[in-house]
Amino acid sequence: MAQRLPPVHALSAFEAAARHGSFALAAEELCITPSALSHRIRLLEEFVGERLFLRDGRAVSLSEFGRRYLDVVKAALRTLSDFPLPHRTAPAQPRIKVTVTPTFARCLLVPRLSEFAALHPEIVLELFLSVPLYDLSLSESDVEIRFGAGKYFDTVTEKLFEEPTFAVTSPAYLAKAGGLDTPADLKKVTLLRSALEPWQPWFEVAGLDWPEPSNGLRLDDLGLLLEAVRHGHGVGLTRKHFVQDLLASGEIVHLFKDIELKTPPHAYYVVYEPQVRTRPEVRVFIEWLRDTFGKL
Numbered sequence: 374m375a376q377r378l379p380p381v382h383a384l385s386a387f388e389a390a391a392r393h394g395s396f397a398l399a400a401e402e403l404c405i406t407p408s409a410l411s412h413r414i415r416l417l418e419e420f421v422g423e424r425l426f427l428r429d430g431r432a433v434s435l436s437e438f439g440r441r442y443l444d445v446v447k448a449a450l451r452t453l454s455d456f457p458l459p460h461r462t463a464p465a466q467p468r469i470k471v472t473v474t475p476t477f478a479r480c481l482l483v484p485r486l487s488e489f490a491a492l493h494p495e496i497v498l499e500l501f502l503s504v505p506l507y508d509l510s511l512s513e514s515d516v517e518i519r520f521g522a523g524k525y526f527d528t529v530t531e532k533l534f535e536e537p538t539f540a541v542t543s544p545a546y547l548a549k550a551g552g553l554d555t556p557a558d559l560k561k562v563t564l565l566r567s568a569l570e571p572w573q574p575w576f577e578v579a580g581l582d583w584p585e586p587s588n589g590l591r592l593d594d595l596g597l598l599l600e601a602v603r604h605g606h607g608v609g610l611t612r613k614h615f616v617q618d619l620l621a622s623g624e625i626v627h628l629f630k631d632i633e634l635k636t637p638p639h640a641y642y643v644v645y646e647p648q649v650r651t652r653p654e655v656r657v658f659i660e661w662l663r664d665t666f667g668k669l
Contacts, residue, residue, distance in 0.1 A: 386405075405515070406514075425439035468499060471499065475502050493654070493661075501514065503517065518662070520639055521639055528644050529646065531663065535636065538610050540632070541628060543626065555629075565602060567609070570610040575634045590607065599625070
């Protein structure tokens with residue numbers, strides 16, 4: 374039976390869009406983004422195997438099937454909403470769906486969530502992980518914290534912070550390499566690769582006319598990159614707030630301390646669609662992000 378039931382959130386999106394004749398107005402009513410609403414409509418259309426709306430640019434209208442299906446959906450939603458719930462007295466808490474990159478979540482956001490909770494105990498945060506440089510649509514999220522170049526179209530994009538990039542390795546690997554006195558000595562070691570922290574911009578600052586490495590272990594997660602460094606797999610690039618505890622404990626060594634890439638190609642951004650700022654809980658969360666991470 375469960376497999377034959379369409380998702381309720383998709384049904385409510387369909388009903389709201391049909392009633393307003395607009396995906397944007399329906400999204401505003403449901404406090405989600407237009408792209409999230411479109412995703413729910415597509416999900417329902419895939420479930421029923423029929424087109425529910427006819428799309429002409431920004432205008433939408435119900436298909437013939439959609440008009441017939443709407444009557445069924447409205448009746449079902451009315452039955453659910455009219456059913457008495459005598460013990461449901463407390464209003465639902467405001468919720469914010471936040472998509473965040475793994476390393477930022479682990480090293481920076483989660484350790485500071487108690488500060489936000491103390492300021493706004495009435496707001497519930499729901500955190501979801503995304504892969505930097507790959508997941509570039511807001512989908513079901515209200516707010517995203519992205520790591521990249523900051524060129525995201527049809528969204529509001531605010532830079533949170535950027536940090537200098539520098540080279541690190543483990544003490545054991547440094548000893549195995551026989552020491553690394555100058556950047557040119559990197560030719561004798563394994564350079565750990567990541568699309569998130571490319572080497573070529575750092576090479577330029579270090580005075581090396583070298584191309585981007587094409588061999589060696591590649592890890593497109595900054596946390597995994599640091600784990601590979603810590604376990605002695607080679608030399609990697611990193612940033613202060615991710616590695617400061619490992620540096621303090623001596624598990625990782627900062628190489629060539631006078632050489633840093635001051636303006637790396639990637640930074641952290643908070644990304645959202647304009648209409649979500651009409652929700653007070655989203656507005657205060659974005660302001661908290663700006664106040665907390667904008668001064669790092």
